[in-house]
Amino acid sequence: MFENLRKIRPLTFFGAVMTALALAGCTHSVRVDGTFPAPVGKTHPMTVGLYFSPDFRNFTYVDNSEDREDWNINTGKAQYNLFNTVLGSMFDSSVQLAQYPASVPGNVDIVIVPEVRELQFTMPRETRVNIFEVWIKYDMHAYNAQGESVADWVITAYGKTPTAFLKSEEDALAQAINIALRDAGATLYLGFNRVPELQAFLAAPRRAVSLRDEAPENEGEVQ
Amino acid sequence: MNSFYKIPSLLGGLLLATGFLGGCTTVSIDEYRRSAGELDAGDSVVILGRRHSSDYETEPSLISCVGNELDNGKSIRVISESQFVDALYPWFEPRTAPMHMKSLDRLLEIPGVQERLDNYGVKYIVWIDGNTETTDSAGSIGCSIGTAGAGCFGFGTWDKESDYEAAIWNFRDREVSGKISADAQGTSYMPAIVVPIPLIARVQTNACKGIAAQLEDFLMPAGAGT
Numbered sequence: 001m002f003e004n005l006r007k008i009r010p011l012t013f014f015g016a017v018m019t020a021l022a023l024a025g026c027t028h029s030v031r032v033d034g035t036f037p038a039p040v041g042k043t044h045p046m047t048v049g050l051y052f053s054p055d056f057r058n059f060t061y062v063d064n065s066e067d068r069e070d071w072n073i074n075t076g077k078a079q080y081n082l083f084n085t086v087l088g089s090m091f092d093s094s095v096q097l098a099q100y101p102a103s104v105p106g107n108v109d110i111v112i113v114p115e116v117r118e119l120q121f122t123m124p125r126e127t128r129v130n131i132f133e134v135w136i137k138y139d140m141h142a143y144n145a146q147g148e149s150v151a152d153w154v155i156t157a158y159g160k161t162p163t164a165f166l167k168s169e170e171d172a173l174a175q176a177i178n179i180a181l182r183d184a185g186a187t188l189y190l191g192f193n194r195v196p197e198l199q200a201f202l203a204a205p206r207r208a209v210s211l212r213d214e215a216p217e218n219e220g221e222v223q
Numbered sequence: 224m225n226s227f228y229k230i231p232s233l234l235g236g237l238l239l240a241t242g243f244l245g246g247c248t249t250v251s252i253d254e255y256r257r258s259a260g261e262l263d264a265g266d267s268v269v270i271l272g273r274r275h276s277s278d279y280e281t282e283p284s285l286i287s288c289v290g291n292e293l294d295n296g297k298s299i300r301v302i303s304e305s306q307f308v309d310a311l312y313p314w315f316e317p318r319t320a321p322m323h324m325k326s327l328d329r330l331l332e333i334p335g336v337q338e339r340l341d342n343y344g345v346k347y348i349v350w351i352d353g354n355t356e357t358t359d360s361a362g363s364i365g366c367s368i369g370t371a372g373a374g375c376f377g378f379g380t381w382d383k384e385s386d387y388e389a390a391i392w393n394f395r396d397r398e399v400s401g402k403i404s405a406d407a408q409g410t411s412y413m414p415a416i417v418v419p420i421p422l423i424a425r426v427q428t429n430a431c432k433g434i435a436a437q438l439e440d441f442l443m444p445a446g447a448g449t
Binding site: 036037038039040041042129130131160161162179182183185186187189190 | 356
Protein backbone atom coordinates (compact mmCIF):
# COMPACT_ATOMS: atom_id res chain seq x y z
CA MET A 1 0.00 0.00 0.00
CA PHE A 2 2.73 2.48 1.05
CA GLU A 3 4.80 1.39 -1.91
CA ASN A 4 1.87 2.28 -4.16
CA LEU A 5 1.53 5.65 -2.45
CA ARG A 6 5.22 6.34 -2.95
CA LYS A 7 4.76 5.59 -6.64
CA ILE A 8 1.70 7.76 -6.98
CA ARG A 9 2.89 10.79 -5.00
CA PRO A 10 5.71 11.88 -7.33
CA LEU A 11 3.40 11.34 -10.31
CA THR A 12 0.59 13.29 -8.65
CA PHE A 13 2.98 16.07 -7.70
CA PHE A 14 4.37 16.17 -11.23
CA GLY A 15 0.85 16.22 -12.64
CA ALA A 16 -0.21 19.01 -10.31
CA VAL A 17 2.84 21.08 -11.27
CA MET A 18 2.19 20.52 -14.96
CA THR A 19 -1.51 21.42 -14.54
CA ALA A 20 -0.60 24.55 -12.60
CA LEU A 21 1.92 25.52 -15.28
CA ALA A 22 -0.64 24.88 -18.02
CA LEU A 23 -3.26 26.98 -16.20
CA ALA A 24 -0.76 29.75 -15.52
CA GLY A 25 0.13 29.71 -19.19
CA CYS A 26 -3.50 30.39 -20.11
CA THR A 27 -3.84 33.40 -17.81
CA HIS A 28 -2.82 36.80 -19.11
CA SER A 29 -1.72 39.34 -16.52
CA VAL A 30 -1.64 43.07 -17.14
CA ARG A 31 -0.48 45.68 -14.65
CA VAL A 32 -1.07 49.29 -15.64
CA ASP A 33 1.24 51.78 -13.93
CA GLY A 34 0.66 54.97 -15.93
CA THR A 35 1.31 58.49 -14.78
CA PHE A 36 -0.88 61.34 -15.99
CA PRO A 37 -0.43 65.08 -16.54
CA ALA A 38 -2.21 67.74 -14.51
CA PRO A 39 -5.02 69.48 -16.41
CA VAL A 40 -4.58 73.01 -17.73
CA GLY A 41 -7.37 75.39 -16.72
CA LYS A 42 -8.94 77.21 -13.83
CA THR A 43 -9.23 75.72 -10.35
CA HIS A 44 -12.08 75.81 -7.85
CA PRO A 45 -11.34 77.98 -4.79
CA MET A 46 -11.85 75.15 -2.30
CA THR A 47 -9.97 72.45 -0.43
CA VAL A 48 -10.83 68.96 -1.58
CA GLY A 49 -10.44 65.81 0.46
CA LEU A 50 -9.68 62.73 -1.62
CA TYR A 51 -10.41 59.26 -0.35
CA PHE A 52 -9.19 56.26 -2.34
CA SER A 53 -10.33 53.02 -0.73
CA PRO A 54 -7.97 50.00 -0.63
CA ASP A 55 -10.28 48.31 -3.17
CA PHE A 56 -9.83 51.25 -5.52
CA ARG A 57 -6.05 51.48 -5.05
CA ASN A 58 -5.57 47.76 -5.68
CA PHE A 59 -8.36 47.22 -8.21
CA THR A 60 -7.89 44.09 -10.30
CA TYR A 61 -10.37 43.04 -12.95
CA VAL A 62 -10.54 39.25 -13.28
CA ASP A 63 -12.10 37.84 -16.44
CA ASN A 64 -12.46 34.07 -16.40
CA SER A 65 -15.37 33.69 -18.77
CA GLU A 66 -15.50 30.49 -20.83
CA ASP A 67 -15.44 32.11 -24.26
CA ARG A 68 -12.04 33.77 -23.86
CA GLU A 69 -8.73 33.18 -22.11
CA ASP A 70 -8.35 34.24 -18.47
CA TRP A 71 -7.26 37.81 -17.81
CA ASN A 72 -6.08 39.54 -14.62
CA ILE A 73 -5.96 43.29 -15.20
CA ASN A 74 -4.63 45.45 -12.40
CA THR A 75 -5.47 49.13 -12.91
CA GLY A 76 -5.30 50.18 -9.23
CA LYS A 77 -2.06 52.13 -9.27
CA ALA A 78 -2.73 53.89 -12.58
CA GLN A 79 -6.26 54.97 -11.66
CA TYR A 80 -5.04 56.15 -8.26
CA ASN A 81 -2.37 58.25 -10.04
CA LEU A 82 -4.97 59.64 -12.44
CA PHE A 83 -7.63 60.66 -9.92
CA ASN A 84 -5.07 61.98 -7.45
CA THR A 85 -3.46 64.18 -10.13
CA VAL A 86 -6.63 65.37 -11.87
CA LEU A 87 -8.79 65.97 -8.79
CA GLY A 88 -5.83 67.46 -6.94
CA SER A 89 -5.29 69.97 -9.76
CA MET A 90 -8.96 70.94 -10.03
CA PHE A 91 -9.01 72.64 -6.62
CA ASP A 92 -6.83 75.26 -4.94
CA SER A 93 -5.61 72.67 -2.45
CA SER A 94 -6.13 68.98 -1.79
CA VAL A 95 -5.78 66.62 1.16
CA GLN A 96 -5.59 62.86 0.92
CA LEU A 97 -7.70 61.13 3.53
CA ALA A 98 -6.38 57.90 5.03
CA GLN A 99 -9.86 57.06 6.28
CA TYR A 100 -13.34 58.24 5.46
CA PRO A 101 -15.62 59.40 7.07
CA ALA A 102 -13.63 58.83 10.30
CA SER A 103 -11.16 61.70 10.08
CA VAL A 104 -11.77 64.76 7.92
CA PRO A 105 -9.63 67.87 8.58
CA GLY A 106 -11.56 71.04 9.39
CA ASN A 107 -10.40 72.95 6.31
CA VAL A 108 -11.86 70.45 3.83
CA ASP A 109 -14.84 71.86 1.86
CA ILE A 110 -15.71 68.82 -0.24
CA VAL A 111 -14.75 65.14 -0.16
CA ILE A 112 -14.64 63.08 -3.36
CA VAL A 113 -14.67 59.29 -3.37
CA PRO A 114 -14.32 57.38 -6.67
CA GLU A 115 -15.30 53.73 -7.15
CA VAL A 116 -14.90 51.40 -10.13
CA ARG A 117 -18.26 50.15 -11.35
CA GLU A 118 -17.28 48.24 -14.48
CA LEU A 119 -14.40 47.44 -16.83
CA GLN A 120 -14.85 45.81 -20.24
CA PHE A 121 -12.48 45.11 -23.10
CA THR A 122 -12.49 43.56 -26.55
CA MET A 123 -9.67 41.96 -28.53
CA PRO A 124 -9.17 42.29 -32.31
CA ARG A 125 -10.08 38.64 -32.91
CA GLU A 126 -13.45 39.19 -31.20
CA THR A 127 -14.46 42.28 -33.15
CA ARG A 128 -12.52 41.62 -36.40
CA VAL A 129 -11.30 45.22 -36.19
CA ASN A 130 -7.57 45.71 -35.68
CA ILE A 131 -7.92 47.62 -32.44
CA PHE A 132 -7.96 46.78 -28.74
CA GLU A 133 -10.83 48.56 -26.98
CA VAL A 134 -11.44 49.27 -23.29
CA TRP A 135 -14.42 50.78 -21.47
CA ILE A 136 -14.30 51.80 -17.80
CA LYS A 137 -17.16 53.15 -15.74
CA TYR A 138 -16.63 54.97 -12.43
CA ASP A 139 -19.15 55.88 -9.75
CA MET A 140 -18.23 59.24 -8.27
CA HIS A 141 -19.44 60.42 -4.87
CA ALA A 142 -19.11 63.90 -3.39
CA TYR A 143 -19.75 64.78 0.26
CA ASN A 144 -19.70 68.09 2.13
CA ALA A 145 -17.59 68.75 5.24
CA GLN A 146 -20.35 67.31 7.44
CA GLY A 147 -20.33 64.03 5.54
CA GLU A 148 -23.67 64.63 3.81
CA SER A 149 -23.99 63.51 0.20
CA VAL A 150 -23.66 66.39 -2.26
CA ALA A 151 -23.70 64.52 -5.58
CA ASP A 152 -23.38 61.08 -7.17
CA TRP A 153 -22.49 60.87 -10.82
CA VAL A 154 -21.01 58.44 -13.32
CA ILE A 155 -17.94 58.77 -15.53
CA THR A 156 -17.54 56.57 -18.59
CA ALA A 157 -14.21 56.31 -20.34
CA TYR A 158 -13.11 54.70 -23.60
CA GLY A 159 -9.68 53.85 -24.93
CA LYS A 160 -8.42 52.07 -28.00
CA THR A 161 -5.10 51.22 -29.54
CA PRO A 162 -4.25 49.69 -32.91
CA THR A 163 -2.55 46.32 -33.09
CA ALA A 164 1.16 46.65 -33.66
CA PHE A 165 3.65 44.24 -35.15
CA LEU A 166 5.70 42.41 -32.49
CA LYS A 167 3.65 43.90 -29.65
CA SER A 168 2.09 41.52 -27.14
CA GLU A 169 -1.64 41.48 -26.35
CA GLU A 170 -0.79 42.48 -22.78
CA ASP A 171 1.16 45.56 -23.90
CA ALA A 172 -1.56 46.60 -26.34
CA LEU A 173 -4.28 46.22 -23.71
CA ALA A 174 -2.23 48.16 -21.13
CA GLN A 175 -1.85 50.96 -23.68
CA ALA A 176 -5.61 50.98 -24.39
CA ILE A 177 -6.30 51.13 -20.63
CA ASN A 178 -3.94 54.08 -20.23
CA ILE A 179 -5.79 55.87 -23.03
CA ALA A 180 -9.13 55.05 -21.36
CA LEU A 181 -7.81 56.45 -18.07
CA ARG A 182 -6.72 59.66 -19.80
CA ASP A 183 -10.24 59.84 -21.22
CA ALA A 184 -11.66 59.33 -17.71
CA GLY A 185 -9.54 62.26 -16.51
CA ALA A 186 -10.76 64.45 -19.38
CA THR A 187 -14.40 63.51 -18.70
CA LEU A 188 -13.98 64.14 -14.98
CA TYR A 189 -12.41 67.55 -15.56
CA LEU A 190 -14.86 68.72 -18.21
CA GLY A 191 -17.96 67.16 -16.71
CA PHE A 192 -17.47 68.28 -13.11
CA ASN A 193 -19.17 71.65 -13.60
CA ARG A 194 -22.01 70.07 -15.57
CA VAL A 195 -23.34 68.00 -12.63
CA PRO A 196 -26.26 70.18 -11.38
CA GLU A 197 -25.75 69.34 -7.69
CA LEU A 198 -22.05 70.17 -7.94
CA GLN A 199 -22.83 73.39 -9.81
CA ALA A 200 -25.05 74.45 -6.91
CA PHE A 201 -22.48 73.40 -4.32
CA LEU A 202 -19.63 75.21 -6.05
CA ALA A 203 -21.75 78.37 -6.43
CA ALA A 204 -22.75 78.41 -2.73
CA PRO A 205 -19.38 79.46 -1.22
CA ARG A 206 -19.03 82.16 -3.87
CA ARG A 207 -22.48 83.47 -2.92
CA ALA A 208 -21.47 83.39 0.73
CA VAL A 209 -18.26 85.30 -0.01
CA SER A 210 -20.08 87.91 -2.10
CA LEU A 211 -22.72 88.36 0.61
CA ARG A 212 -19.96 88.78 3.20
CA ASP A 213 -18.29 91.40 0.99
CA GLU A 214 -21.57 93.25 0.49
CA ALA A 215 -22.50 93.28 4.20
CA PRO A 216 -20.39 96.34 5.35
CA GLU A 217 -21.67 98.41 2.40
CA ASN A 218 -25.27 97.57 3.34
CA GLU A 219 -24.59 98.45 6.96
CA GLY A 220 -23.17 101.77 5.82
CA GLU A 221 -26.27 102.48 3.81
CA VAL A 222 -28.52 101.83 6.81
CA GLN A 223 -26.54 104.21 8.96
CA MET B 224 28.70 15.91 -50.88
CA ASN B 225 29.44 19.35 -52.28
CA SER B 226 25.77 20.02 -52.94
CA PHE B 227 25.06 19.32 -49.24
CA TYR B 228 27.26 22.23 -48.26
CA LYS B 229 25.70 24.47 -50.90
CA ILE B 230 22.27 24.47 -49.20
CA PRO B 231 23.25 26.50 -46.09
CA SER B 232 25.13 29.04 -48.21
CA LEU B 233 22.12 29.31 -50.54
CA LEU B 234 19.82 29.89 -47.58
CA GLY B 235 22.24 32.42 -46.15
CA GLY B 236 22.26 34.24 -49.46
CA LEU B 237 18.48 34.26 -49.60
CA LEU B 238 18.23 35.61 -46.05
CA LEU B 239 20.79 38.29 -46.86
CA ALA B 240 18.84 39.20 -49.95
CA THR B 241 15.75 39.91 -47.84
CA GLY B 242 17.67 42.73 -46.25
CA PHE B 243 17.93 44.44 -49.64
CA LEU B 244 14.76 43.27 -51.35
CA GLY B 245 11.25 44.27 -50.53
CA GLY B 246 7.78 44.31 -52.05
CA CYS B 247 6.93 47.19 -54.36
CA THR B 248 5.03 50.21 -53.09
CA THR B 249 3.43 53.05 -55.02
CA VAL B 250 2.75 56.35 -53.30
CA SER B 251 0.71 59.25 -54.66
CA ILE B 252 0.66 62.63 -52.93
CA ASP B 253 -1.84 65.45 -53.57
CA GLU B 254 -1.64 68.93 -52.16
CA TYR B 255 -4.05 71.80 -51.75
CA ARG B 256 -2.27 75.01 -50.81
CA ARG B 257 -4.26 77.99 -49.60
CA SER B 258 -1.38 80.09 -48.34
CA ALA B 259 2.40 79.76 -48.50
CA GLY B 260 4.14 78.24 -45.51
CA GLU B 261 6.66 80.26 -43.57
CA LEU B 262 8.68 79.37 -40.51
CA ASP B 263 10.78 81.91 -38.65
CA ALA B 264 13.49 81.16 -36.10
CA GLY B 265 11.85 79.89 -32.93
CA ASP B 266 8.68 78.74 -34.69
CA SER B 267 7.69 75.14 -34.19
CA VAL B 268 5.36 72.59 -35.74
CA VAL B 269 3.18 70.03 -33.96
CA ILE B 270 2.15 66.82 -35.72
CA LEU B 271 -0.96 65.25 -34.18
CA GLY B 272 -3.02 62.18 -35.07
CA ARG B 273 -6.81 62.19 -35.28
CA ARG B 274 -8.23 59.49 -32.99
CA HIS B 275 -11.98 60.21 -33.01
CA SER B 276 -13.10 57.52 -35.47
CA SER B 277 -14.59 54.36 -33.99
CA ASP B 278 -13.35 51.84 -36.57
CA TYR B 279 -9.73 52.87 -37.06
CA GLU B 280 -7.03 54.89 -35.40
CA THR B 281 -4.27 57.00 -36.89
CA GLU B 282 -1.20 55.07 -35.82
CA PRO B 283 1.08 56.80 -33.27
CA SER B 284 4.00 55.17 -35.14
CA LEU B 285 3.09 57.12 -38.32
CA ILE B 286 2.87 60.40 -36.40
CA SER B 287 6.28 59.88 -34.79
CA CYS B 288 7.70 58.78 -38.17
CA VAL B 289 6.51 62.01 -39.89
CA GLY B 290 7.82 64.07 -36.96
CA ASN B 291 11.22 62.37 -37.06
CA GLU B 292 11.50 62.76 -40.84
CA LEU B 293 10.72 66.49 -40.57
CA ASP B 294 12.90 67.09 -37.55
CA ASN B 295 15.88 65.12 -38.82
CA GLY B 296 18.38 67.83 -39.70
CA LYS B 297 15.86 69.87 -41.71
CA SER B 298 15.83 72.93 -39.43
CA ILE B 299 12.13 72.45 -38.67
CA ARG B 300 11.47 72.33 -34.93
CA VAL B 301 8.90 69.59 -34.32
CA ILE B 302 7.26 69.09 -30.93
CA SER B 303 6.49 65.45 -30.22
CA GLU B 304 2.84 64.47 -30.04
CA SER B 305 3.03 63.01 -26.53
CA GLN B 306 4.88 66.05 -25.14
CA PHE B 307 2.36 68.49 -26.64
CA VAL B 308 -0.74 66.51 -25.68
CA ASP B 309 0.54 66.12 -22.09
CA ALA B 310 1.36 69.82 -21.80
CA LEU B 311 -2.19 70.75 -22.87
CA TYR B 312 -4.09 67.96 -21.12
CA PRO B 313 -7.05 67.42 -21.44
CA TRP B 314 -7.69 69.71 -24.44
CA PHE B 315 -6.14 67.57 -27.20
CA GLU B 316 -7.54 64.16 -26.18
CA PRO B 317 -9.62 62.21 -28.74
CA ARG B 318 -12.82 63.37 -27.02
CA THR B 319 -11.85 67.03 -26.67
CA ALA B 320 -9.49 67.85 -29.57
CA PRO B 321 -10.66 70.82 -31.69
CA MET B 322 -12.11 69.65 -34.99
CA HIS B 323 -12.28 73.12 -36.60
CA MET B 324 -10.38 76.38 -36.39
CA LYS B 325 -13.36 77.99 -34.63
CA SER B 326 -13.06 75.47 -31.78
CA LEU B 327 -9.40 76.45 -31.43
CA ASP B 328 -10.46 80.04 -30.75
CA ARG B 329 -12.69 78.86 -27.91
CA LEU B 330 -9.87 76.72 -26.58
CA LEU B 331 -7.57 79.73 -26.30
CA GLU B 332 -9.97 81.38 -23.86
CA ILE B 333 -9.16 78.70 -21.27
CA PRO B 334 -6.62 80.00 -18.74
CA GLY B 335 -3.12 78.69 -19.42
CA VAL B 336 -3.70 77.32 -22.93
CA GLN B 337 -2.54 80.35 -24.92
CA GLU B 338 0.48 80.71 -22.62
CA ARG B 339 1.62 77.13 -23.16
CA LEU B 340 1.18 77.34 -26.91
CA ASP B 341 3.20 80.57 -26.94
CA ASN B 342 5.93 78.96 -24.84
CA TYR B 343 6.29 76.22 -27.45
CA GLY B 344 6.34 78.79 -30.28
CA VAL B 345 3.67 76.81 -32.14
CA LYS B 346 2.97 78.22 -35.59
CA TYR B 347 1.53 75.19 -37.37
CA ILE B 348 -0.60 72.33 -36.08
CA VAL B 349 -0.70 69.44 -38.56
CA TRP B 350 -3.57 67.00 -38.06
CA ILE B 351 -3.07 63.63 -39.75
CA ASP B 352 -6.11 61.42 -40.20
CA GLY B 353 -6.12 57.93 -41.75
CA ASN B 354 -4.62 54.50 -41.36
CA THR B 355 -2.89 51.59 -43.06
CA GLU B 356 -4.76 48.33 -43.43
CA THR B 357 -4.38 44.93 -45.04
CA THR B 358 -6.85 44.83 -47.92
CA ASP B 359 -6.23 41.35 -49.33
CA SER B 360 -4.23 38.20 -48.61
CA ALA B 361 -3.71 34.88 -50.35
CA GLY B 362 -1.61 31.71 -50.22
CA SER B 363 -0.52 29.49 -47.37
CA ILE B 364 2.67 28.36 -45.69
CA GLY B 365 3.03 25.08 -43.80
CA CYS B 366 5.79 24.36 -41.30
CA SER B 367 6.71 20.99 -39.82
CA ILE B 368 9.18 19.59 -37.35
CA GLY B 369 10.51 16.05 -37.65
CA THR B 370 13.45 13.95 -36.55
CA ALA B 371 15.31 14.98 -39.69
CA GLY B 372 14.80 18.70 -38.97
CA ALA B 373 12.31 21.50 -39.43
CA GLY B 374 11.19 23.50 -42.40
CA CYS B 375 8.48 25.57 -44.02
CA PHE B 376 7.07 25.35 -47.54
CA GLY B 377 4.53 27.48 -49.32
CA PHE B 378 3.85 30.97 -50.55
CA GLY B 379 1.94 33.87 -49.00
CA THR B 380 1.08 37.30 -50.30
CA TRP B 381 -0.84 40.25 -48.89
CA ASP B 382 -1.77 43.77 -50.00
CA LYS B 383 -1.64 46.83 -47.79
CA GLU B 384 -3.11 50.23 -48.40
CA SER B 385 -2.43 53.53 -46.66
CA ASP B 386 -4.79 56.48 -46.87
CA TYR B 387 -3.86 59.64 -44.95
CA GLU B 388 -4.84 63.27 -45.05
CA ALA B 389 -2.87 66.00 -43.31
CA ALA B 390 -4.63 69.30 -42.53
CA ILE B 391 -2.21 72.16 -41.85
CA TRP B 392 -3.56 74.77 -39.44
CA ASN B 393 -1.79 78.10 -39.18
CA PHE B 394 -2.18 78.80 -35.48
CA ARG B 395 -0.99 82.44 -35.68
CA ASP B 396 -3.29 83.48 -38.55
CA ARG B 397 -6.13 81.16 -37.46
CA GLU B 398 -6.61 79.64 -40.89
CA VAL B 399 -6.28 76.31 -42.64
CA SER B 400 -3.14 76.81 -44.75
CA GLY B 401 -3.56 73.67 -46.83
CA LYS B 402 -4.08 69.94 -47.03
CA ILE B 403 -1.89 67.05 -48.13
CA SER B 404 -3.23 63.61 -48.95
CA ALA B 405 -1.14 60.48 -49.32
CA ASP B 406 -2.27 57.17 -50.81
CA ALA B 407 0.10 54.22 -50.85
CA GLN B 408 -0.40 50.62 -51.97
CA GLY B 409 1.98 47.72 -51.80
CA THR B 410 2.11 43.96 -52.03
CA SER B 411 4.29 41.85 -49.74
CA TYR B 412 5.42 38.31 -50.58
CA MET B 413 6.65 35.48 -48.43
CA PRO B 414 7.96 32.42 -50.27
CA ALA B 415 9.04 29.64 -47.95
CA ILE B 416 11.57 27.07 -49.10
CA VAL B 417 12.70 25.51 -45.84
CA VAL B 418 13.04 29.05 -44.43
CA PRO B 419 10.35 31.76 -44.94
CA ILE B 420 11.77 34.70 -46.88
CA PRO B 421 9.75 37.87 -46.23
CA LEU B 422 9.72 40.45 -49.02
CA ILE B 423 7.86 43.19 -47.17
CA ALA B 424 6.38 46.24 -48.87
CA ARG B 425 6.93 49.14 -46.46
CA VAL B 426 3.63 50.83 -47.23
CA GLN B 427 3.21 52.89 -44.07
CA THR B 428 6.87 53.93 -44.01
CA ASN B 429 6.71 55.10 -47.63
CA ALA B 430 3.47 56.99 -46.96
CA CYS B 431 5.19 58.62 -43.97
CA LYS B 432 8.20 59.66 -46.08
CA GLY B 433 5.90 61.02 -48.79
CA ILE B 434 3.88 63.11 -46.31
CA ALA B 435 7.05 64.36 -44.58
CA ALA B 436 8.70 65.40 -47.87
CA GLN B 437 5.57 67.26 -48.99
CA LEU B 438 5.16 68.91 -45.58
CA GLU B 439 8.76 70.07 -45.68
CA ASP B 440 8.17 71.60 -49.09
CA PHE B 441 4.97 73.20 -47.79
CA LEU B 442 6.41 74.63 -44.58
CA MET B 443 9.81 75.62 -45.97
CA PRO B 444 9.40 76.34 -49.68
CA ALA B 445 12.64 76.15 -51.68
CA GLY B 446 14.60 79.37 -51.33
CA ALA B 447 12.47 80.67 -48.47
CA GLY B 448 15.25 80.33 -45.98
CA THR B 449 17.92 81.88 -48.15
